[in-house]
Amino acid sequence: MPALTTYTTKIQPDWVDYNGHLRDAFYLLIFSYATDALMDTLGLDSENRAASGHSLFTLELHLNYLHEVKLGAEVEVHTQLIAHDAKRLHLYHSLHLVGHEQELAGNEQMLLHVDLAGPNSAPFTEATLEKLTVISTAQADLPRPALLGRVIGLPPKKP
Numbered sequence: 056m057p058a059l060t061t062y063t064t065k066i067q068p069d070w071v072d073y074n075g076h077l078r079d080a081f082y083l084l085i086f087s088y089a090t091d092a093l094m095d096t097l098g099l100d101s102e103n104r105a106a107s108g109h110s111l112f113t114l115e116l117h118l119n120y121l122h123e124v125k126l127g128a129e130v131e132v133h134t135q136l137i138a139h140d141a142k143r144l145h146l147y148h149s150l151h152l153v154g155h156e157q158e159l160a161g162n163e164q165m166l167l168h169v170d171l172a173g174p175n176s177a178p179f180t181e182a183t184l185e186k187l188t189v190i191s192t193a194q195a196d197l198p199r200p201a202l203l204g205r206v207i208g209l210p211p212k213k214p
Contacts, residue, residue, distance in 0.1 A: 057133070057194075057197070058133035058134055058135040058149070058194065058197060059093070059096070059133065059134045059135075059190070060131050060132070060133055060134075061089040061090075061092040061093050061096070061132050061133070061134040061148070062085060062088045062089035062092050062131065062132040063129070063130070063131040063132075063153060064085060064088070064129075064130060064131075065127065065128070065129050065130075066081075066124060066125065066126055066127055066128045066130065068126060070084075070126075071125070071126045075125055075126055076123050076124065076125060077123075077124040077125070077128075079118075079120065082118060082120065082124075082150065082160050082162070083116075083118060083162070085130065085132060085150065086116075086118070086132060086148045086150070086160075086162040086164075088132075089132035089134055089148050090111070090113075090146075090148070090164065090166070092134075093134055093146070094111060096186070096190075097183050097186050097187065098180075098182055098183055098186060099111060099183065104171075107180075108170060108171050108172055109168060109169065109170055109171065109177055110168075110169055110171055111144065111166045111167065111168055111169070112166065112167050112169045112174070113164060113165070113166055114143075114165045114166065114167050115164070115165045116162060116163060116164045116165070117161075117162070117163045117202075117205060117207075118160065118161070118162050119160060119161040119162075119202050119205070120160050121158055121159055121160055121161065122157065122158075122159045122160075123159075124150070124159050124160070128152060129152065129153040130150055130151065130152060130153065130159070131150075131151055131152075131153050132148050132149070132150055132151075133148070133149045133151060134146060134147070134148050135147045135148075135149075135194055135197055135200065136187065136190045136191050136194055137163075137199075137200075137203065138191075139179075139184075139187045139191065141178045141179060141184070142167060142168045142176050142177065142178055142179065143165060143166065143167055143168070144164075144165070144166040144167075144168070144187070145163075145164070145165050145166075146163070146164050146166070147161065147162070147163050147164075147200045147202075147203055148161070148162040148163075148164070149161050149162075149200065150162075161200060161202040163200075163202065163203055163204070163205075168183075
């Protein structure tokens with residue numbers, strides 16, 4: 056299974072800056088909608104949240120801007136499940152022009168399954184774990200994203 060295509064959209068006029076490029080905040084908005092779509096795929100949709108009182112919270116994310124995205128572009132998000140355990144989900148979203156492989160931006164996320172009554176961390180249900188396992192198994196042969204695990208920092212100064 057290739058990475059899942061979780062979200063597709065056209066870049067809107069309100070989303071671009073004075074250079075005609077997608078504003079940095081809207082990259083994250085697009086990736087956030089892709090995370091919502093993944094939640095739906097996993098059965099963690101709004102009905103489930105209302106019934107169970109559980110949801111996903113973002114613990115950390117990294118966003119890399121690689122190429123310009125301009126007004127009117129049709130883009131799609133490909134989502135790769137990197138790892139999961141009983142409560143956490145590590146994923147990678149990549150942004151592409153529809154039908155193209157070149158990565159325009161990358162977004163790594165660590166999500167936590169939470170009981171909203173606390174809020175406290177809570178284990179995924181068996182049904183969700185089964186869906187995560189199916190996706191993980193199907194994506195096991197995908198290459199590791201090049202930008203995965205990056206750390207922000209200036210290069211060391213040369214002596």
